[in-house]
Amino acid sequence: MTQATIFAISSGAPPAAIAVIRISGPKAGAALNELCGREFEPRRASLSKLIDENGALLDEALVLWFPGPHTATGEDLAELHCHGGRAVIAAIERALSAIDGLKGAEPGEFTRRAFANGRIDLAEAEGLADLLSAETELQRAAAVASASGTLSLKFESWRSEVLRLSAQVEAALDFSDEDDVSELPEGFTWNIERLEEEISSWLNRPRSEKLGEGFRVVLAGPPNSGKSTLFNALVESEAAITSPIAGTTRDVIERSVAIKGVPFSFVDTAGLRDSAAEDIEAMGIDRAKGELAKADLVLWLGDEGQGLVGAWEIAPRRDAGDYVAKSEPVAVLSARTGEGIADLKSRLLDAARDALPKPGEAALNSRQHSRLAEVAEALSAAKTLTDLLLIGEELRRGRLAFDRLIGRATTEDMLDALFGRFCIGK
Incomplete structure (x- = not known):
């Protein structure tokens, strides 16, 4: 047809x-x-x-x-x-x-x-989809790297190496009756380890989805500690209602912004305290605790030492009469006057750049990460085996994972989901 x-x-x-x-x-x-x-x-x-x-x-x-x-x-x-x-x-x-x-x-x-028709592979198609939806400079640069074939070339080079290793195993099996070729070449296991280490280093990189989600910063502390005022200063809008009345913020408020091309998601939460004034506030506190678990970074505005491990100690409300100093704060600020806000943003930028893919660096998405993890698992198993048939089977498993990664073997459902992200005309 x-x-x-x-x-x-x-x-x-x-x-x-x-x-x-x-x-x-x-x-x-x-x-x-x-x-x-x-x-x-x-x-x-x-x-x-x-x-x-x-x-x-x-x-x-x-x-x-x-x-x-x-x-x-x-x-x-x-x-x-x-x-x-x-x-x-x-x-x-x-x-x-x-x-x-x-x-x-x-x-x-x-x-x-x-x-x-073989004009692009799956990795390039996914990069193109990311490029069309890019909203920040970091997203654009990473998507261009993927759409231009950077990831595809890396995947193909790794696949070629697995094919070469598989051929060595097949040769050893074919001529196993001849004494001079019954063993695998010298350095065979070392080559598997080297390839596994290189792939593992890519698996440890930040994933591309973080560029779309943004570096997630959650503001936490007791009621009336200045979270909402700081939140408004960071997103540069009156997104959250501020009031001297404790418990004003009842729910999670989230805003996505880009600071110097770096994507952030700032999250304002209900004030944390042991006993809530009412059921609605209690629900807000429960949601706030849930947000802490999802945060890339927590800014703690409460008493020093009472925040989560790894949270940044923030000494807020520097201009207030009841200001309480901290011994080792990351930032001392007044969100109302702007004191310390620029320095805090600079520090947040440094933290986000360390956690997100580097500018122009190709990054794996979740699907690619899963397939590549299968390859690493197969290589890890192959290097510990001595039976040639079992080694060959593990390398075959790695090749199949690469075929699914690149798109030589994939499902229609997955393709429908991917290309459904594109607009008509693309």
């Missing part, structure tokens, strides 16, 4: 000065002939009138023709750079729909065809 030719607007939502309508599939060339009445020179922009089936002029557009397979999707591909008004786009899409064998694209269908 011949695959349908798809089309969709691939530029921003109209209206706009220019809209790009992309056509991909076996009838992309025929669609151009029907719209324009002529053929086009490959990979050269040409100005042409677009005509519908009744001979009515739709628009005058810049037309580009890319015969496959060396295209973004691996298929015949065409682009119409037309005027970006809603009526113009709608008229062209109606004309394309009237052509036999053409249909509107589903979300992510262009990229899925690129994957199916």
Whole structure:
């Protein structure tokens, strides 16, 4: 069965000065002939009138023709750079729909065809999805590294090494009756250990999801300790209600912000105390305790030494008459006057940069991390074995994990979930 030719607007939502309508599939060339009445020179922009089936002029557009397979999707591909008004786009899409064998694209269908036709692998597709959803500079840089093939090259090099090690095992098994080749090559186990160590170092890196979630900072302390005032100062908005009345904050308040391109999630919580004034406040305290467990960092505004292990001691309300100094605070500040806020933000930036993937550094997502952990587990087992058949089986298990990692072996459900993240036209 011949695959349908798809089309969709691939530029921003109209209206706009220019809209790009992309056509991909076996009838992309025929669609151009029907719209324009002529053929086009490959990979050269040409100005042409677009005509519908009744001979009515739709628009005058810049037309580009890319015969496959060396295209973004691996298929015949065409682009119409037309005027970006809603009526113009709608008229062209109606004309394309009237052509036999053409249909509107589903979300992510262009990229899925690129994957199916070997133009990109799974890691590059995931990087592209992250790039489209990037909201901070760190997210963009990490996504570009993945989408450009940095991770794919690393995965392929590791897979090639596992294949080489497997071939050595197979050779030893094939010629095990001959004395001079009955053993594995010198350094075989060392090579497995070296590969396992390199993969383990990647597994210990921060994952890419942290760039989307942000470095999670939870403000904690007793009621009326200045948490909400500090929270507002950090997110630079009046997100939380402040009051001298204890217990004003009853629920978790969360805001995501970027500071110098670094993503943060700041969380304001209910004041912690042993006995709550009412059931609603008690629920807020329970939720606050839950947030402490999820935090990357806790800012403790209560009595010194009473916070969680590893929490930063903050001496707040420096301008208040009842200010209580701390012996070794990370920050002394007044959120009302701004004293100490800039220094605290600087320290938070340093902590977040240590915990998040480095700028421009490719980072594993959860799926990639799981598959790579399977490889590391297989290598760890292989280096402890002496039976050649068992060693070969563990290396085969590692190869299969790499195939699932790269996309040579995967499930339709997983692909549906991935490409469903893309917009129509991508």
